[in-house]
Structure formats: structure tokens, C-alpha cells
Amino acid sequence: MMPINNLILVTGQVILLVLFAPLVSGFIRKIKNNLRMRKGPSVLQPYYNVQKLISKDEVISRHASWIFLAAPVIVFASIICALFLVLLAQLGPFGNNDMAILIAAFFVLGLGRFFLALAGLDTASSFGGMGSSREMFISSFAEPIAFVAVFVLCMSGADTFRISTLLAGFAILMVTLAETSRVPVDNQETHLELTMVHEAMVLEYSGRSLALIELASHTKQIIFFILLSWYFFPSMTGGVWGWVIFPGKIAIISLAIALIELSVAKMRLFRVVDFLSFSFFIALLASIAAGLGI
Amino acid sequence: MINFLPKQLFFFDPLAVFFLVVIGLVCVPSAIFSIGYLRAESLKRKILSWVLLIIFAFSMCSVVLSGNMLLFLICWEVMSLVSYFLVVFDFKQEKSIRAGIIYLVMTHAGTACLMAAFFILYNHAGSFDYAAVKQSFMLLTPQLRNIIFLLLFIGFATKAGVVPLHIWLPYAHPQAPAHISSIMSGVMIKVGIYGMMRFFITLLGPGPAWWGAFILALGIVSCLVGVIYALMDHDLKKLLAYHSVENIGIILLGLGTAMFFGSRGKTVVAVLAMCAGLYHLVNHALFKGLLFLCSGSVFKASGLRDMEKMGGLIKKMPMTALFFLIGAMGISALPPLNGFVSEWLTFQAFFSGVLESQGWVKIFMVLSAAALAMTSGLAAACFVKAFGISFLGSPRSVRAQDAKECGFSMKAGMALLAIPVILFGIGAGFIMPILLSISRAALGVEKADISVRLLSVLPAMIAVILLVIGSAVFLWFRFGLRNKRVSYNTWDCGYYSLDSRNEYTATAFSKPFRIAFSFFLLPYRKSEKIRDSFYHVRKFTYETHTTSVFKRFLYEPLLRLIYSTAFKMRKLQPGSIHLYIFYIFATLVGLITIAAIF
Amino acid sequence: MMLSIILSGFLVATFLLVVAKRITALIRSFRIQAIFLSLYALYMGLSQRHLEMFIVCGLIFVLKAIVIPFVLLRIIRRINVEEDLGLLVNPQLSLIIALGFTYLSYLFAHNAMALTDPVESAALAVSITVVCLGFFIMVSRMKAVAQIIGLLVMENGIFLAASAISGGMPFFVEIAFFFDIFVFVIIIEVFVYKVNRLFTHIDTSKMKSLKG
Secondary structure, eight states: OOOHHHHHHHHHHHHHHHHHHHHHHHHHHHHHHTTTTTTOTTTTHHHOOOOHHHHHHEEEETTTOOOHHHHHHHHHHHHHHHHHHHHHHHHOOHHHHHHEEEEHHHHHHHHHHHHHHHHHHHHHHHHHHHHHHHHHHHHHHHHEEEHHHHHHHHHHHHOOOOOHHHHHHHHHHHHHHTTTTTTOOOSOOOOOOOOOOOOHHHTTTHHHHHHHHHHHHHHOOOOOOHHHHHHHTTTTSHHHHHHHHHHHHHHHHHHHHHHHHHOHHHHHHHHTHHHHHHHHHHHHHHHHHHHHTT | TTSEEESSOOOOOOHHHHHHHHHHHHHHHHHHHHHHHTSOOOOOHHHHHHHHHHHHHHHHHHHBBBBHHHHHHHHHHHHHHHHHHHHHHTTSSSHHHHHHHHHHHHHHHHHHHHHHHHHHHHHHHHHHHHHHHHHHHTTSSSHHHHHHHHHHHHHHHHHHHHSSSSTTTHHHHHHHOOOHHHHIIIHHHHHHHHHHHHIIIIOOOSSSSSHHHHHHHHHHHHHHHHHHHHOOBBBBHHHHHHHHHHHHHHHHHHHHHHHHHHTTHHHHHHHHHHHHHHHHHHHHHHHHHHHHHHHHHHHHHHHHOOOOOOOOOOOOOHHHHHHHHHHHHHHOOTTTTTTHHHHHHHHHHHHHHHOOOOOOHHHHHHHHHHHHHHHHHHHHHHHHHHHHHHHSSSOOHHHHHHHOOOHHHHHHHHHHHHHHHHHHHTTTHHHHHHHHHHHHHHHHHOOOOOOOOOHHHHHHHHHHHHHHHHHHHHHHIIIIOOOOEEEEOOOOOTTTOGGGGGSSHHHHHHHHHHHHHHHHEEEEEEEEEEEESSEEEEEEEEEEEEOOHHHHIIHHHHHHHHHHHHHGGGGGOSSOHHHHHHHHHHHHHHHHHHHHHH | OHHHHHHHHHHHHHHHHOOBBBHHHHHHHHHHHHHHHHHHHHHHHHHHHHHHHHHHHHIIIIIIIHHHHHHHHHHHHTTOOBBBBBBBSOHHHHHHHHHHHHHHHHHHHIIIIOOOHHHHHHHHHHHHHHHHHHHHHHBBBBHHHHHHHHHHHHHHHHHHHHHHHSOOOOOHHHHHHHHHHHHHHHHHHHHHHHHHHSOOBBBBGGGGGGOO
């Protein structure tokens, strides 16, 4: 069994990160707005949104079943659980066991996605179905990339800059864009019915359920940023020192994501396959490099 | 002739007992389910069904327990024949007869290969006993060993439904009654896997490395092809049949890895992979059995198998929907249910394989892992489609509107399969050591140092975390907040007459996949417009289909070849009795000559 | 450590070249690759303390990352040609082929050259890959611009190979090389312009019709 104080440590980190997660989204939005020469809302806007949503009444579709009500809770729980597992893996030196824990974390993320996609179909609206179909489509292509990248990380270890981990990190960066519904794949900022993916799926949600889903997607973003930080900032995770520079790492990643979002245009859905297959081949390249020990 | 009758009739070892347990786990609930399912049939047909069912179950048990190849072959044939009669149980439907014929031909082609392999083995061992076969096999030349391997593989793979020999599955499984589909898909195709495990690992193994690589490669192909076809199919039972192909592929991933590393002497990886394969095998038996029973329950309640006509069933049949959801979560490998544990174990086996190998093998392992990841992602998408379209939303037809929940015995049958689906996930800590010891015994490894202690509790840990956070949030929502929940129409862009025709359909749901995999599925469409005038279209029909690559490019040419040969052969049979007697005479002379020369 | 970062960036840029479907995307990816190459030269200059390497770095940056892409983009604008590159091999298959080349070149670099330092042999492997992929781009893309870019990519690969094996070519050879490349691009620009004027396309696969 793992030591009990590790569990307590990780639990503390989870609580801290969940509280910290909306700030990152606010920060990215702020950077984007500033670069576009706009003032933009405050960095704390995501917190205000959550607070506002919790205080409001909730409207539920007549067609909805218990799946619709249960989905936000399951999504939230699964994403917290995934964060827990990711932080648990971070304690180790990225060997055999940590690989297993990380893979489990991705499966847990899949649980949340499954229920969210079901909820999209539950309200008998075509937008919801459209969103679920696209979300499952994108994620089923993103999942192999993430798995290969995790394999590479655990083959090479994260102690210094290596060609393998850097390439895998690049692949994970593309997966992050897809999974956190960022620009070349999806757009968080528009609510145009025909192009949205994630937003279409949660279109029918309101009130506290929506608050929970938003909180969950901020947390999911943090999970992927932590993953990215392993690849691009190796040997800087452990101990107190790792936590001191953690906000700096997240800020750099946020800046990079914001820059990417501003400089590329959104792709057609079927171009996403090309985008992700490119990423998959980079991940495979990384695995070759990792196999050769470079 | 002295050794013809085998000495050893039955053979108990951990592997056989494991399969016995799997057979029992699925057959008993399916039998209970059949009480309700066959209620409307006449007494005669009820008795017939029960007799066939019992023979079917016993034949499978004796295949697994048989200690020699002769009994194996006899029971195998009984199993095939009885399952044929069960497939054509609804013999008044033309579809059933057709499905039955395809099944019969395929299964006998497989059995022919098995017989050939068994007789070659008998020829060299001088006995049908497993023990004698095991001893003599090592003395054979490598070429002969490879031929035996391929023959056995074709025989077992036909039963198991490995691509490209899967062609009978999507015909036979949907036509059989639900409880039979459940047993066939849950257990009978696993008997094929049993054959592979028995022969390739315990009796004839460890063989050369390419055996394992070959099975692994076919496993990859099977799981991807199965799941892609499943995504395209909107007949609930056909979809499940294609998922059987997929899951057999996943089991083969474990088996192939075990064989590959077993032959290279990396026992730790081999044991882990074998354990993963066995775990997925029992898991698939459970959730696939459950899903077939649920589809049977839906069929009984509404007469529907086409998902596009269902919808909203969760309100009419809450228990069936719950059971289907559990099965769907299991098969989509969602934690903390059982499918997750076995796929996760397979990934661990791949990763230890990566660490234990060099060069191209590493890349092969990574590719297999990627294929498995893709499969599980696509399977999740497929079951979002299956559950979401058929159980959620609003009813798409009158029949779906009038569906009623099934009776007690059917519910009990489903519950008996649904509970283990959950237990085998959360209780991985208890199951894994048992399966590890079975795989150790099968591979003949004394001790394998595998640290699964920490990891086997992980599923339970995930379950606890999910439960704690979920219930905390639920309680907070329920009692901590004062604001209301209002029920209102789904947002319809101000259209105000949203009905079931506005819902997303299964075809639409799978469209992105159809386009992404168009290089393999070769989709085509037909559209027809009936016009009053140029400007006014009265009726518009639109169809889209995918081409079955294997049927079109493998089986149809083969069939054409057989037909054309048969037409040529007809000349041999002009109806003259003298000629026939001449044939007999010529054969006799030929035999005498051969016997005289050799 | 820095070398790993530069090499992986260089490799990703090369793969971007392989999947590019449009002419501008191809030229942009080439620019990224050139920037990484100049970084590589800078790194070599810093680690070996050669003044010439800095000049080479500056030349690469100015010529390949700024001037040549600018010239090419200008000609594309001037002749107003379609954006589509005309792929004979689709991006996914191209990637598979590229992956195969990468693996083969690593085996070659590892077995044939027997370098001790893993990163150094990786640099050689990357350079061979880049040469092969330059060839591949020339072979499998229809528009004339792809042939130009393919040749330049090969030149990048050769530069990398030379500096990976022997620490760089003699300085004057290097300079002459750059001059050559520059003149080549200018000539090609005029050539492509003329071809487009005469035949109203720059599709090299249609040159088959020229034979009698």
C-alpha cells in the first residue's frame, strides 16, 4: 500500500488545484483579450460565472431522464478522480506503476465524457446529439495519442530534455488543444450551433449543473497542463520547489496556448482527423526515439 | 488400432475449471431469462428449447473438460450442430435459415481444418491423448509444426469470429433468440479461444515467436474492424455481434502477447498478458451476455431491433435501461466496471513488453497499445450511440412509445449478469491473484514476480473516490441549495414544434466516423427525388450504406470460384449407373496401387 | 539538452512539411525549419567557439527564413496560382512513409556510422531523414514550388549532416553554397513565372504532355 501521508498530500493538492483551476481559464482569456487590444473581463470572471450559475434556478428539458441530472455529478467526480490519479503518478519517478495509474486516469476521464455525451442525447435536441457525436469522434482519435505519449514519458523518464519526451510533449500539446476545446479544434468563445462541439453538448444545461460542468472543464484543463509541464519542464516536479515554480509553469503554458489560439484558424471537423493523425505520428516518432534511448 | 481409444477421458486443470466457471456464469442467467422470453411460445417449442439449451451447455462443458482430441472433436461438433438448431429456432423466418446456412458452412470449414490438424497430430503421436500429443509435438519438423498451427488457428478462429473469419457472426447472432445469442456470444466463441489457449499455450507451446506476433496482429485487425463495423450498424443485435468481434480481438491481444513473450522467455510479461486476456474473456462473457439479454428484453417489449425506431425507452423500461447502461459502461471500459480492469491490464502488459524488448518489437507493442486505445475510444462512442439513441430522447415510433417493462424472470436473468459486471471491476483485488495463478499454471511458470498488489486495489480506490465526491455533490445539490428546478421544453430555436423527427439519429451520429474511415468502409449513397415540378419536390428518399469489404473482396470471389468449379464438376455426373460403378472400381484400383507402392 | 530541443523542433518542422496540403503552409513550415537550422548553427557556434558558425547562422536566418520564403510567397501572389499543392500521396500515407524513413535512417546512422554519443547519432539520423523527406516532397507533390522547397529541404539536411559528422564544412564552401542556393531560387522564380505565363499552370505532373 502507498503511505497514508502521500494520500493526504495528494488530496490537499487536489483541493488546491480545483480552487485554482478557473483562474487559469480567466488568465488565458485575459491574455487573448489583451493581445487583441481589448480590455476583456477580469481574471476572476470564471469564479463569478460559477457563483452566478449556482445561485440561479435550473431549467430541465421535459424529455430528460435521470441521466441528464446525474451526468454533471459524474463528470465532476470523474475529473476530480482523474486529477487525483495524475497527482498520485507525479509522486513517482514515472516507471511501470505510474504508467498504469496515468492510463487509469485517462480511462476515468473517459467515464465523464461518456456521461456528458449521453446527456447531450438525452434532451431530444439535435444540437446535443451533434455535440456528443463530435466529442466522441475527436476523443476517440485523441486517446491513442495520449496513451502513446504516456508510454513515451514512462519509457524515458522526465529527468532531462530528451528528443523523445519533447516530441511526445508536442503530441500532447495537440491533444490538449483538442480535449480542452481550444481553437483549431473547437472554439470556447462562440455559440454558433453548427460549429461548436463541447458547447453544443452542454447546451441544455443551466444553473448549478452548468456550474458543475464548467468547474469540471476548468479542472480538466489543469490536468492537461500538468501533463504538459512534465514534458516541457522536466525534473522540476518534485518537492516543495516544484510547487513554488508550478504557477510559473502553468502561466507559460497558458501563454503558449493563448498564442496558438490567436494565431490559427478553426478547422473543419474532418480536418481534425488530419490534425490528430499528424499528432499521432509525432507521438509514434517519439516512441521510436524513446525506444532508442534518446 | 490399439491406441485408438484414448486413455484419458477428462482433464481437470485450472484453465479448464476457469472456462467451466465462465460457462456457468453466463448460461444460468440466460436460462432464467429464457423463462420470460419464451412465455408466448407453445409448450412443444418450450421443451425443445430447454432440451437444446441443456445439450448446448453440456457440450461446451465437455469440450472444455475433454482430455483427448477425439472427445474434443465430438463435443465440438455437437456444440456446433446444437447451436445451429438454436440459430434457426425461428425457422419460419427466411433470414434465420439463411443465417443458419452461413453459420453451418463457416463452422464446418473450421472443423475440417481442426480435424486435419488433429489427424496429423494423431499420426505422429499415435494417440489422441493430450499428454502423448504434448510429448511428440516437439519432435516434429518446424514446417509441420507451423502447418499444424495454422490449421488449428483457422479452426478455432472461425469459431471465435476473428477477422476475416468473422463473417457468420453478424448473421447468426441477431437471428437466434436473445438468450441463445447471449450464450453464443458470451461463451461459445470463447470456446474457440479456449482451444487456442489449450493447444498453443499448454500443449504445443511455447512455439516460435511469430505465432504470437501473428495472433497479436490479427487481434489488432479484429478489434479495429469489429468496432468500426459496429459503429456503422444500427441493428442493436448486429451491433452487439460486431462488438463480439472487437472483444475477441482484445482477448487475442492478451493471448498473442503472452505467446510472443512466452517464446522469448520473458515470463513476467507473458503471465501478465495471459492474465489480461483471461480477465477480458470473463468480462466479455458477462457484459456481452448482459447486453444481448437487454436487447432481447427490448425486442420482446417493442418488437424492435432497429435503433432508429427506438428512443425514450429509459422511461418505459427503467430496469432494462439500467442494466443496459451497466453493460455498456462495462464494454466501453469505463472505470470502475470490469471492462476497464482488463483493458488496463492489457495496457500494462504492453508496457512491460515495451520495457522488456528491443528494436521493432517495442514499436509493435506501442502500436498495439495505440490500436487498443483507439478501439476503446471507438467502443465508447459506439455505446454512446447505442444507449443514447435507443434509450434516451423521445420515442421515434409508436412501438417504442408503447413498450412495457419486462417480467421478473427476465429482470432476474439480467441482474444476475449485471451484478458480476460491477463486482469484477471493483473486486479486481480478489480476482487478479486467482487469474494470475491460472495463467502461471497454463504457461508452466513456477513463480513470476509481479507487483500487482498496489495496482489491483486501484479500481476499488477509483470507485471510492467517485462515490465520495459524487455523493457529496449530490447531497449538496439536494439539501444545500434552495433554488428550484423547473421543467420546460427543450430549446428549439423558436420553432415550437420539436418532435422526435428533430432528434439526432444513429446514422447522423456515426457520420463523422463513416467519413473518417471511408477508405475502409467505402460508403455509397442513393438518393431519389419525386418531383411535382422542377421547384417542388414531393418526396425525397435518401439511403446510405457501407460496403462490406471482406464479403465483397474475399468471400464473394471465393464463392464464385466454388460455383464455377462445381459447374465443371457436374460433367462427372451424367446419371449413368455404369459410370458410377466404374468410379467405385477405379477408386478401389487406385487405393490398391497406392497401398502397394507406399 | 539544447541540442535535443533543437533537433526535435527540426524534426517536427520536417513532418509539418510532409503533411502540408497548401503552398503557403509548405513555405511557412520551411521557414520554421530554417529557423531551427539557424538555431542549430548558433548552438554549434557557441559550443565550438567558431566565429564562422555565427556568420553561417546569420546567413541561414536571413536567406532561408526571410528572403527565400518572401521571394516564393511573392511569386505565388504574382502568378495567382491555386493554393492546393496537388498531393500524389495523401498526408496520412506520407506520414507513414516519413516514419519509415526516420526509422531506417536511425538504423543507418546507428549501424553504419557507429557514433558513440546518442544525441550526435540522432543528429545524423535526423539529417538523413530530412534529406530523404526532401526527396519525397519533390517526388510526391505536383506543383513546381514543392520541387523547389524539396531541394531546399534536402540542402538543409545536408548542412545538418555535414556539421553532425565533421563539425561543419569549410567556411568558403558554405558561403559558395548559400550563394548557389540564392541564385537557384532567383532563377527558379523567373522560370516558374515564365512557365505559368506559357502554360497557365505550374503543375509538373502535366509535363508529360510535352513529349511528342
